[in-house]
Amino acid sequence: MLKSAALAETPPPMRRGRPRKSAEERDESQRRADLVRAAAQLFRAKGFDATSTRDIAAATGMQSGSPFYYFESKSALLLAVMVDGMAQAQAHQDAALKALPARASARDRLRALIRQHFEVLLGAGSDFIPVMLYEWRSLTALQREQVATQKDSYEAAWMPSLNALHRTGHLQARPAVARLFIFGALNWTVQWFDPAGPRSLDDLTEQALCLFVGKA
Amino acid sequence: MLKSAALAETPPPMRRGRPRKSAEERDESQRRADLVRAAAQLFRAKGFDATSTRDIAAATGMQSGSPFYYFESKSALLLAVMVDGMAQAQAHQDAALKALPARASARDRLRALIRQHFEVLLGAGSDFIPVMLYEWRSLTALQREQVATQKDSYEAAWMPSLNALHRTGHLQARPAVARLFIFGALNWTVQWFDPAGPRSLDDLTEQALCLFVGKA
DNA sequence: CCTACCGATCGGTAGG
DNA sequence: CCTACCGATCGGTAGG
Numbered sequence: 001m002l003k004s005a006a007l008a009e010t011p012p013p014m015r016r017g018r019p020r021k022s023a024e025e026r027d028e029s030q031r032r033a034d035l036v037r038a039a040a041q042l043f044r045a046k047g048f049d050a051t052s053t054r055d056i057a058a059a060t061g062m063q064s065g066s067p068f069y070y071f072e073s074k075s076a077l078l079l080a081v082m083v084d085g086m087a088q089a090q091a092h093q094d095a096a097l098k099a100l101p102a103r104a105s106a107r108d109r110l111r112a113l114i115r116q117h118f119e120v121l122l123g124a125g126s127d128f129i130p131v132m133l134y135e136w137r138s139l140t141a142l143q144r145e146q147v148a149t150q151k152d153s154y155e156a157a158w159m160p161s162l163n164a165l166h167r168t169g170h171l172q173a174r175p176a177v178a179r180l181f182i183f184g185a186l187n188w189t190v191q192w193f194d195p196a197g198p199r200s201l202d203d204l205t206e207q208a209l210c211l212f213v214g215k216a
Numbered sequence: 217m218l219k220s221a222a223l224a225e226t227p228p229p230m231r232r233g234r235p236r237k238s239a240e241e242r243d244e245s246q247r248r249a250d251l252v253r254a255a256a257q258l259f260r261a262k263g264f265d266a267t268s269t270r271d272i273a274a275a276t277g278m279q280s281g282s283p284f285y286y287f288e289s290k291s292a293l294l295l296a297v298m299v300d301g302m303a304q305a306q307a308h309q310d311a312a313l314k315a316l317p318a319r320a321s322a323r324d325r326l327r328a329l330i331r332q333h334f335e336v337l338l339g340a341g342s343d344f345i346p347v348m349l350y351e352w353r354s355l356t357a358l359q360r361e362q363v364a365t366q367k368d369s370y371e372a373a374w375m376p377s378l379n380a381l382h383r384t385g386h387l388q389a390r391p392a393v394a395r396l397f398i399f400g401a402l403n404w405t406v407q408w409f410d411p412a413g414p415r416s417l418d419d420l421t422e423q424a425l426c427l428f429v430g431k432a
Numbered sequence: 433c434c435t436a437c438c439g440a441t442c443g444g445t446a447g448g
Numbered sequence: 449c450c451t452a453c454c455g456a457t458c459g460g461t462a463g464g
Contacts, residue, residue: 049265173427184404211389
């Protein structure tokens with residue numbers, strides 16, 4: 001039962017009543033979350049294939065066979081990293097849009113989207129999305145569909161802003177292709193951005209905005 | 217001797233005199249090129265770690281141990297793919313720039329650079345550069361330096377055009393950051409572009425140009 | 433180049 | 449969750 005929940009990755013049921021989980025349940029889901037976090041970090045640092053389930057176990061303080069108590073396969077663990085990551089990214093994006101004034105301009109909306117995307121991509125402890133971007137290949141076709149649905153919904157939220165900016169002539173490429181190029185430009189930053197370097201995420205955001213839709 | 221040549225990856229010496237290579241030498245360098253091409257294709261399709269040297273041997277019609285007669289390690293084979301790929305890309309880029317009219321505008325120069333980059337990235341049988349872009353991690357630090365030098369030189373050729381377009385106000389982001397974003401946008405196309413799809417490389421080029429520096 | 437082989441590592445499982 | 453283990457695969461080598 002725990003194992004199938006791991007696959008479907010639905011958040012815990014959140015019933016209204018008081019005693020939600022026994023102590024053991026909380027322990028188990030905590031251990032499970034530890035595994036996902038350690039996996040995300042290792043997959044990002046060394047790649048999926050180069051990371052052994054023993055590495056992940058050790059990073060979580062377990063013995064070699066124990067991750068398979070929580071996940072039915074190494075690949076299910078990878079899926080969990082991606083699904084959790086996309087769910088977090090979507091939540092952040094929703095919050096960022098909701099925090100915007102109702103009459104914010106398309107430019108301001110795009111800025112907010114770019115800024116929060118950088119946060120999720122380059123912020124401290126953000127290994128989930130980079131893993132999703134660079135380890136597609138290691139998913140089965142079925143798993144890929146599942147994550148693709150989340151990704152499509154995440155990216156679709158950008159289209160209203162892009163369409164509006166295209167209408168006003170600020171975005172000069174066709175919005176559908178522009179979206180692909182823009183995500184490419186932003187996602188590629190994980191290859192070169194140095195959090196310890198001189199550039200801030202705010203600066204990066206402003207430069208990206210200038211590049212795609214010009215100044216002011 | 218063959219092995220060290222494989223590491224340094226210098227093209228065959230090309231002496232002036234007549235009998236350049238014996239038949240065996242030509243055979244050997246042909247077999248070597250076969251290995252590099254097969255490796256590039258497999259590394260791209262399945263990734264470096266998921267490709268065994270046995271896969272590569274089989275794709276070249278050899279037995280399992282034979283690739284090690286030509287390359288001292290699997291990693292040396294990966295390096296060869298990248299070094300050969302960058303050398304080809306650089307040659308194409310030089311040719312594309314030389315084919316331009318002497319008084320071509322900065323916009324035309326950038327268009328030519330983008331167009332030829334797409335060719336090298338997405339054209340038929342172009343597995344070398346995608347491998348270089350997505351298998352960095354599998355190189356040793358020393359190997360990485362070697363390829364980085366080639367890549368720096370390749371990308372440096374874009375700066376005059378970007379600087380000029382910045383001066384005239386067509387490129388609104390700082391050229392140094394713009395270059396990073398632009399290569400991200402272009403390189404990311406290997407993730408989504410379908411050569412069998414409706415979009416042509418010419419169309420893609422024009423849309424990219426519009427996105428970064430606007431129309432006309 | 434092939435044949436035959438080695439040592440190491442890996443994902444995964446049984447049984448508790 | 450741990451212990452103990454299996455079968456498979458892999459990079460690489462010796463010896464011709």
